Amino acid sequence: MKLIRKKFQNLQSLTILISLLALIVVFSPVRAQDYYYPPKGEWERKSPLSEGIDTEKLNAAVEFAKENEYSGSRDLRIAILKSFAYEPFHEIVGAVKERGGPAGIILKNGYIVAEWGDPGRVDMTFSVTKSYLSTVAGLAVDQGMISDVNDKAAEYVWDGTFMGEHNAKITWKHLLNQSSDWSGSLFGMYDWADRPPAEGGIDDWRNRTLNEPGTFYKYNDVRVNVLAYSLLQVWRKPLPVVLKEHVMDPIDASSTWRWFGYETSWVNMDGVKVQSVSGGGHSGGGVFINSYDHARFGLLFLSEGRWADKQIISENWINKATRPSDANESYGFLWWLNKGDRQVDGVPETVFYASGFGGNYIIIDPEHDLVIVARWLEPAKRPEFLKLVLDSMK
Numbered sequence: 001m002k003l004i005r006k007k008f009q010n011l012q013s014l015t016i017l018i019s020l021l022a023l024i025v026v027f028s029p030v031r032a033q034d035y036y037y038p039p040k041g042e043w044e045r046k047s048p049l050s051e052g053i054d055t056e057k058l059n060a061a062v063e064f065a066k067e068n069e070y071s072g073s074r075d076l077r078i079a080i081l082k083s084f085a086y087e088p089f090h091e092i093v094g095a096v097k098e099r100g101g102p103a104g105i106i107l108k109n110g111y112i113v114a115e116w117g118d119p120g121r122v123d124m125t126f127s128v129t130k131s132y133l134s135t136v137a138g139l140a141v142d143q144g145m146i147s148d149v150n151d152k153a154a155e156y157v158w159d160g161t162f163m164g165e166h167n168a169k170i171t172w173k174h175l176l177n178q179s180s181d182w183s184g185s186l187f188g189m190y191d192w193a194d195r196p197p198a199e200g201g202i203d204d205w206r207n208r209t210l211n212e213p214g215t216f217y218k219y220n221d222v223r224v225n226v227l228a229y230s231l232l233q234v235w236r237k238p239l240p241v242v243l244k245e246h247v248m249d250p251i252d253a254s255s256t257w258r259w260f261g262y263e264t265s266w267v268n269m270d271g272v273k274v275q276s277v278s279g280g281g282h283s284g285g286g287v288f289i290n291s292y293d294h295a296r297f298g299l300l301f302l303s304e305g306r307w308a309d310k311q312i313i314s315e316n317w318i319n320k321a322t323r324p325s326d327a328n329e330s331y332g333f334l335w336w337l338n339k340g341d342r343q344v345d346g347v348p349e350t351v352f353y354a355s356g357f358g359g360n361y362i363i364i365d366p367e368h369d370l371v372i373v374a375r376w377l378e379p380a381k382r383p384e385f386l387k388l389v390l391d392s393m394k
């Protein structure tokens with residue numbers, strides 16, 4: 001009788017265990033391995049309807065993107081110089097390429113459900129580059145090359161870049177969320193001359209009162225380039241090589257993308273001349289890339305850093321990079337967030353995106369398993385375009 005009772009109890013325990021496992025399977029969120037990962041040079045397409053999308057509404061969103069092209073000149077030298085003419089000493093010292101027309105791709109669960117324009121065209125991407133740069137920093141943290149983002153940058157870069165009472169306080173975190181208020185010049189460019197305030201003049205700008213690192217957000221390409229230069233000191237090899245080896249090759253990107261710095265940004269790295277790359281195209285340079293490769297990069301982040309069965313960038317890093325910063329609720333580690341004054345009503349707060357001059361975007365929407373790449377969309381039209389896309393998901 002005792003033996004029968006024991007077997008019955010064991011059977012009950014087994015039944016409970018199986019039930020719990022079943023619940024875990026049912027209620028677990030979609031994991032990275034459930035997405036489709038396109039092989040190199042290929043990409044499977046599916047009809048919107050097969051993915052539960054309203055085809056007519058999605059087509060309307062695509063037409064909206066095509067009809068609302070960025071209003072600046074397609075000659076990007078003209079567009080750049082005109083847009084930043086108010087900055088003292090501004091000049092183009094990096095590569096520039098005439099742009100194409102509106103283009104883009106929409107992925108659902110990794111499959112292409114919409115595309116427009118010429119997604120295969122390699123174009124400048126401006127500050128979308130910053131999100132690629134953030135990822136290079138994440139790789140350094142994942143590999144233990146940077147112990148903690150709260151470490152002082154001066155502990156790793158001791159050549160005078162972070163000299164002085166103010167700059168010595170700056171951490172990697174401050175550089176990544178653009179709250180460092182780093183003061184100085186790099187490659188002939190002054191921090192205070194980049195996007196200066198509307199009021200005042202040169203003397204006011206260069207003699208300003210410095211803000212305590214971490215307390216004040218300021219979008220500033222010179223300081224982002226300080227981050228790129230500092231990461232070069234850590235990696236000891238060109239950052240485009242790092243990105244290629246650790247990210248772009250593992251996600252089967254094409255060989256057509258490039259990452260440029262400036263004519264003035266060549267440095268001596270262990271006896272070898274290496275170009276320190278820029279975090280955008282403000283003065284030329286940055287990442288030049290096609291929309292398909294952008295979409296692969298976006299899919300990597302949608303799938304929490306995994307590509308098929310391989311973890312490329314840690315989920316922990318992605319969580320950090322897409323967390324609001326103290327100085328700006330709408331900004332993480334060189335990624336924009338749908339929060340604070342950037343929040344678009346009706347769009348999930350979990351949406352995050354890379355954004356660049358001229359209307360360049362990689363938008364990741366985990367709630368709808370979406371990646372949206374848009375090129376040369378009038379920036380003011382981004383919220384409406386995004387809402388049109390999401391409306392097709394209902």
